[in-house]
Amino acid sequence: MIPRESAGIEAQCLPDPAGFSPGTIDGVFGTKSQAAAADFQRPATKYYGVTLTVDARVSPKTWPVLRAHAL
Incomplete structure (x- = not known):
């Protein structure tokens, strides 16, 4: 499990x-x-090409899009 702070830093x-x-x-x-x-x-x-809910949260659906964008 990723520590909360690490996930927050990655999401930022x-x-x-x-x-x-x-x-x-x-x-x-x-x-x-x-x-x-x-x-x-x-x-x-x-x-x-994905529909993300605009909720200002990095949800399980948003994570892979963010990570793919970073590659």
């Missing part, structure tokens, strides 16, 4: 190169991180 780092800045990378998934996640989720259908 992955959208950043795509231009969705989460602010300070600190493992705390606060309002800026949530906004970055939502901003990443919005164009997912157009760019990645």
Whole structure:
């Protein structure tokens, strides 16, 4: 199991190169991180061919898209 802080840091780092800045990378998934996640989720259908719920959470469905984008 990934420690909560590690998952938070990963969730903050992955959208950043795509231009969705989460602010300070600190493992705390606060309002800026949530906004970055939502901003990443919005164009997912157009760019990645998947429909993600725009809920500002990095859910099990959002994780693989974020990780694939980072490759």
